Amino acid sequence: MQQFLTTALSGLTQGMIFAAFALALVLIWRSTRIVNFAQAPMAMITVYIALVIIDAGYSYWLGFAAALLSGLLLGAVVERVAVRPVEDKPHINAVILTLGLFIVIHALAAVIFGSRYRSFPAPFGLSGFKVGDMNIALTGFGVFSILAVLAVMLLLVLLFRFTNVGLMMRASAFNQEVARLLGVRVTRMLTQGWALAAMVGSLSGLLIAGGNLVHPSYMDSVVVFGFVAAVLGGLDSPIGAVVGGLILGVSLSFVSGYIGSEVVALAALVILMVVLLVRPGGLFSHAPARRV
Amino acid sequence: MLDIRDLTAAYGPVTALDGVSFTAPEGKITAVLGANGAGKTSLLRTISGLLRPTRGTAYLADQDLSRVPVERMSRLGLSHVPEGRGVITELTVDENLRLGGMGRADRAKPADLERIYTLFPKLADRRHKTAHVLSGGERQMLVIGRALLATPKVLLLDEPSLGLAPRIVAQIFDLLKSLVESDGLTIVLVEQNARSALSIADFGVVLNLGKLVVHDDAAVLAGDDTLRHAYLGF
Ligand SMILES: Nc1ncnc2c1ncn2[C@@H]1O[C@H](COP(=O)(O)OP(=O)(O)OP(=O)(O)O)[C@@H](O)[C@H]1O
């Protein structure tokens, strides 16, 4: 029972972090049809910014805020400077571009921050608590992770559903030409979309880093899981990304807890294949075909 | 109101529009007719900036449109309802309509939205459904309503009758006619359905292989047998 609960709870925490990362991928995919392979290093570099601030003696929260803000900024800059010029070129150009960015940002981080392991603090406790004589594996930082991702998701829902900017961003994602004819500044919406996505990516980076060691490729393994989660959800659906992340996090936690941590990556692949065989469009694909 | 001078446009080596000039006068409906591939869609796309002219210009009132970005057109008073309707099916009916109110110079008021719902009660019933569930006729009403929310001076419509039953087409054309009378709207109506279009239009323009071949009163065009046989197919 205790092992079951522990496994489920740590899976939930992991799943929320995968969900955030998957959400970042989906936000960019649905508006620009680009899989942003540079998402992980972009998040990584903003986490280093947080680390520099925290190591200089400022509070964790200042570093946290700085990472999110620089994520926002970095996303906008990457879209404007690097992605914009290839946006109307064949899609392979953009893919190669984000792969290129992956390498460049890695190299930059190693040069600027060094490639040794550095420990990143957590603002809350990292040990579980006791209910009666049962150890609950949910740590203070785990609770914080879950709440932080939930809060960001709630804010995104509010933005997309209830504000004019959110509506214009969705319109731009679904049909750029019609949006432009209606007076929506589509290029601006795309920049804002990348900024938001990069910020959500930074959040996942901060949560993975908390209480762990960071180095220039500490985020890289998340790329695979985040991508699988996004595909599980159908790549186009933000809610799908969240559900995909949770399913993946919990299942992998059980695989790791009951079978062995060596088979986790394999299990992720199996889950992906099974879902794609049963529902080729992902769990949250729905009927309306894209207008041609 | 909309003054088109020597407008020429191409897709790479294919010239789609070749030195077209005519004026769509204020408060009138000008029908643009012609067979498949005549250049009707290209004409509208060049006016609204989706396609850039290689020569010539369109003027809205006295404003040269050839360098205005597409997303500024609606603020200047030009609305373009594209071929194939342009409903964003992933959004709700209400969201589609609200988008129409965002690209105008002033702010859309809730009353403006309600006016559209009164004009099209069928849309009001489905307000919060995704536009995916609408029929062809309802989609056409949605895009016309959405364009009206931008409070245009000039409305470009690309084949609004496409795929609709004759009764619905008649309904939509009646509505266009009454909008011209009530709001003083200027309409450029691209149609393959020449007979219906000429029945509500004041003027008609016939395109053939990208060139303007005739420009005359709608009644004259409808009565000209040789022209009808040669270009209009009825
Ligand atoms: N995207 C494009 N690329 C290349 N050529 C094009 C493109 N769109 C149209 N054309 C060509 O330009 C010419 C004019 O096409 P256009 O779509 O303007 O005609 P149309 O009068 O609207 O026809 P329809 O009644 O079938 O809608 C045609 O020869 C067409 O093949």
Ligand SMILES: [Mg+2]
């Ligand atoms: Mg056409």
